[in-house]
Amino acid sequence: MKELISIIDVPKHVGETVKIGAWVANKSGKGKIAFLQLRDGTAFFQAVAFKPNFIEKFGEEEGLEKFDIIKHLTQETSVIVTGTVKEDERSKFGYELDLTDIEVVGESNEFPITPKEHGTDFLMDNRHLWLRSSKQQAIMQVRNALTYATYEFFQQNGFIKFDSPILSGNAAENTTDLFETDYFGNPAYLSQSGQLYLEAGAMAFGRVFDFGPVFRAEKSKTRRHLTEFWMMDAEYTFFTHDESLDLQEAYIKHLIKYVLDNASYALETLERDTSLLEKYVNEPFKRVSYDDAIDLLQKHESDEDTDYEHLEHGDDFGSPHETWISNYYGVPTFIMNYPSSFKAFYMKPVPGNPERVLCADLLAPEGYGEIVGGSERETDYDVLTQKIIDFGLDPKDYDWYLDLRKYGSVPHAGFGLGLERMVTFVAGTAHIREAIPFPRMLHRIKP
Numbered sequence: 001m002k003e004l005i006s007i008i009d010v011p012k013h014v015g016e017t018v019k020i021g022a023w024v025a026n027k028s029g030k031g032k033i034a035f036l037q038l039r040d041g042t043a044f045f046q047a048v049a050f051k052p053n054f055i056e057k058f059g060e061e062e063g064l065e066k067f068d069i070i071k072h073l074t075q076e077t078s079v080i081v082t083g084t085v086k087e088d089e090r091s092k093f094g095y096e097l098d099l100t101d102i103e104v105v106g107e108s109n110e111f112p113i114t115p116k117e118h119g120t121d122f123l124m125d126n127r128h129l130w131l132r133s134s135k136q137q138a139i140m141q142v143r144n145a146l147t148y149a150t151y152e153f154f155q156q157n158g159f160i161k162f163d164s165p166i167l168s169g170n171a172a173e174n175t176t177d178l179f180e181t182d183y184f185g186n187p188a189y190l191s192q193s194g195q196l197y198l199e200a201g202a203m204a205f206g207r208v209f210d211f212g213p214v215f216r217a218e219k220s221k222t223r224r225h226l227t228e229f230w231m232m233d234a235e236y237t238f239f240t241h242d243e244s245l246d247l248q249e250a251y252i253k254h255l256i257k258y259v260l261d262n263a264s265y266a267l268e269t270l271e272r273d274t275s276l277l278e279k280y281v282n283e284p285f286k287r288v289s290y291d292d293a294i295d296l297l298q299k300h301e302s303d304e305d306t307d308y309e310h311l312e313h314g315d316d317f318g319s320p321h322e323t324w325i326s327n328y329y330g331v332p333t334f335i336m337n338y339p340s341s342f343k344a345f346y347m348k349p350v351p352g353n354p355e356r357v358l359c360a361d362l363l364a365p366e367g368y369g370e371i372v373g374g375s376e377r378e379t380d381y382d383v384l385t386q387k388i389i390d391f392g393l394d395p396k397d398y399d400w401y402l403d404l405r406k407y408g409s410v411p412h413a414g415f416g417l418g419l420e421r422m423v424t425f426v427a428g429t430a431h432i433r434e435a436i437p438f439p440r441m442l443h444r445i446k447p
């Protein structure tokens with residue numbers, strides 16, 4: 001099969017005769033001409049079959065038979081097509097195939113997902129087939145590019161990949177969202193974040209990152225929540241909080257730039273406004289404290305175009321507040337130093353202000369919400385032990401984690417990126433369920 005080329009490589013073969021393995025996404029034409037929309041996962045493009053050419057090449061009988069096969073192809077039939085590559089400015093892809101031969105590989109029955117509109121539930125029930133549509137494929141291409149760029153960024157910046165476990169004996173974030181399972185007679189939990197293990201890794205290697213699935217039994221039915229999602233956690237020693245935000249900003253810019261440079265076809269398919277993405281790469285992100293953000297929200301709450309609820313200092317933001325703030329600045333915005341009461345136990349207090357912690361959430365503009373959460377970690381053994389108790393947790397469960405503060409504790413910080421949130425933001429998709437191949441949500445575990 002090495003002789004087969006991918007559709008995305010078609011531009012390199014103008015004027016040549018090529019063979020492509022593909023699926024028929026759609027078909028049109030009449031009389032002597034047939035148009036096939038082909039897809040192979042790398043791109044979509046059109047092949048054109050002209051009856052007289054087939055007759056000329058194969059003779060009357062075989063030529064007509066072949067052309068007849070083309071006319072009766074059903075959606076999602078798999079084929080190997082042979083043809084000459086031509087430039088075609090009228091088509092979106094810019095090239096088309098002058099078909100000279102076709103071989104059917106696998107027939108397709110009535111494909112449930114047709115080019116007409118379908119309801120979301122129907123599409124989600126058929127997720128295994130929906131993934132073949134152009135928009136879904138483009139989103140997965142963006143996801144793939146973000147994954148590649150993540151490895152690239154961290155390897156280039158002196159981090160080593162350090163895999164944290166999925167099964168854990170303690171909670172990483174909180175005890176309310178834990179998926180519990182039986183581990184040979186004892187409770188175990190599915191990881192909510194690899195962070196605590198990464199802190200052990202950071203004390204061994206200096207800079208580490210992991211990248212894998214995490215689980216949260218969140219009963220929220222929003223367009224931003226999954227119960228299983230992919231998180232990239234990074235942890236690094238001898239970083240101040242500001243330096244940590246610099247690193248996060250460089251990483252997010254690297255991701256966006258990589259997608260712009262390497263997945264432009266997908267962004268075009270998604271009709272993403274790339275001038276905005278370019279702006280996020282080129283302009284500095286905004287950094288604002290939680291308390292300043294509350295002041296700003298209060299100041300603007302009676303403006304004509306605002307529709308968020310009044311907040312007091314100490315209240316948590318809802319998504320209308322997050323959307324308003326990030327739109328106000330028009331670039332990704334770090335909200336720093338939240339109240340300790342609604343953040344995790346491991347965060348270090350702001351010096352001189354124990355009510356606030358040295359953390360930041362990065363809000364994406366255009367209403368895509370929080371994409372990153374990070375903080376500087378508490379380094380003192382006694383303070384951390386007390387925090388664990390105050391949060392209603394048992395220090396015995398965290399003995400190994402507390403050990404890290406006993407043997408050469410150093411300032412360190414880290415953050416976690418939710419891959420699917422980043423995918424929705426970069427791809428410009430409204431709902432997180434389209435950002436992962438098989439989404440797991442409150443009422444969805446199949447397919």
Ligand code: 4AD
Binds near residue numbers: 193372418
């Ligand atoms: O802010 P979070 O909860 O941070 C942590 O878990 C830290 N331990 C990370 C660290 O410091 N190493 O989650 C990090 C990110 C969020 O910013 C968001 O992008 C994503 O994970 N996230 C979710 N994505 C989809 N569905 C959910 N239910 C999510 N919850 C968090």
